[in-house]
Amino acid sequence: MGRLLTIEIDPATAKKAEGYFERAGVSGIVTVKIGDAREVVRSIEGPVDFLFLDCNAPNYLPCLQGIERSLAPGATVVADNVGISEGELADYFEHVRREPYKTHTEWFNVTLPWTKRDAMEISTKPRTSAGRDPRRAPSPPVPNPPAAKDDAEKKILEVLDDMDRNQRPRMLNVPIEDGRLLRILAESIGAKHVVEIGMSNGYSGIWFCLALRKTGGHLTTHEIDEKRASLARENFRRAGVADLVTIVMGEAHETVKKIAEPIDLLFIDADKEGYPDYLAKLLPLVRPAVIIACPKSPLRAAGIAVTLKKR
Numbered sequence: 349m350g351r352l353l354t355i356e357i358d359p360a361t362a363k364k365a366e367g368y369f370e371r372a373g374v375s376g377i378v379t380v381k382i383g384d385a386r387e388v389v390r391s392i393e394g395p396v397d398f399l400f401l402d403c404n405a406p407n408y409l410p411c412l413q414g415i416e417r418s419l420a421p422g423a424t425v426v427a428d429n430v431g432i433s434e435g436e437l438a439d440y441f442e443h444v445r446r447e448p449y450k451t452h453t454e455w456f457n458v459t460l461p462w463t464k465r466d467a468m469e470i471s472t473k474p475r476t477s478a479g480r481d482p483r484r485a486p487s488p489p490v491p492n493p494p495a496a497k498d499d500a501e502k503k504i505l506e507v508l509d510d511m512d513r514n515q516r517p518r519m520l521n522v523p524i525e526d527g528r529l530l531r532i533l534a535e536s537i538g539a540k541h542v543v544e545i546g547m548s549n550g551y552s553g554i555w556f557c558l559a560l561r562k563t564g565g566h567l568t569t570h571e572i573d574e575k576r577a578s579l580a581r582e583n584f585r586r587a588g589v590a591d592l593v594t595i596v597m598g599e600a601h602e603t604v605k606k607i608a609e610p611i612d613l614l615f616i617d618a619d620k621e622g623y624p625d626y627l628a629k630l631l632p633l634v635r636p637a638v639i640i641a642c643p644k645s646p647l648r649a650a651g652i653a654v655t656l657k658k659r
């Protein structure tokens with residue numbers, strides 16, 4: 349027998365619904381959870397076969413991302429009212445209209461005063477799952493999450509968590525596991541100068557800053573896209589690490605030529621074709637026996653390649 353788990357933020361409405369389930373004689377197979385669906389979905393244990401999204405349109409994507417790891421292979425996701433809320437759903441469409449989902453928009457007639465047409469977006473996850481794309485989905489709960497040592501670190505970790513949950517679409521951030529690894533690498537070599545090519549909204553940069561607070565070092569990070577950079581500035585500010593970071597705007601193949609200070613850790617995470625050029629330009633500045641970390645692909649991270657420059 350199947351089960352329904354349904355989420356409602358308003359306790360009074362949830363109570364009413366419980367009454368109706370009772371009267372309909374189905375309360376034995378229904379669980380009503382009260383709370384913000386974006387939070388509640390993260391605690392749901394899978395496998396989930398069917399997800400119906402019918403809350404505020406801007407919450408569709410965070411809800412889907414929060415539950416994604418629990419979706420069974422072959423699961424169906426139905427998003428309601430995507431015709432009338434089209435304008436608010438660009439991120440959601442971008443998400444489900446790409447691999448691994450198969451999706452279609454089912455239009456139908458309605459008789460509402462303001463519209464005669466609406467649609468549902470019906471998406472299925474293939475039975476042979478290609479797995480989570482770690483750069484697009486929020487990270488699943490990590491065993492032993494980092495414990496903050498002080499209030500400043502607590503604030504930084506909270507900002508990282510907020511970015512993980514709410515800013516990932518189109519930011520191409522490293523997954524949380526890689527962020528933790530970058531921090532450990534930088535801290536373990538006592539890095540004084542970390543150079544990053546490809547800052548985006550500053551997610552990996554803030555992981556480096558956790559290390560740089562300890563090592564007394566600083567980060568120079570490069571970005572070409574002004575929208576992502578302005579998000580990054582705001583993220584560095586609210587994490588309280590802006591004074592550890594120098595942002596260099598522009599085409600990094602040009603701007604890196606101006607770096608003069610030795611580099612302890614070079615993190616290349618931008619245009620894939622550009623990696624050899626970045627290395628050629630920066631390798632002379634990289635200190636011997638330090639770590640260079642580059643995701644294998646800027647689009648679909650398959651891990652981090654760590655390379656030591658020999659003496």
Ligand SMILES: C[S@@+](CC[C@H](N)C(=O)[O-])C[C@H]1O[C@@H](n2cnc3c(N)ncnc32)[C@H](O)[C@@H]1O
Nearest residue numbers: 520521522546548551552571572573600618619
């Ligand atoms: C994969 S994202 C970086 C993600 C970031 N390291 C993180 O994990 O949070 C790549 C970024 O590199 C930037 N980028 C791509 N080509 C660039 C170039 N030639 N010069 C500067 N930035 C570039 C893109 O705008 C994008 O924000």
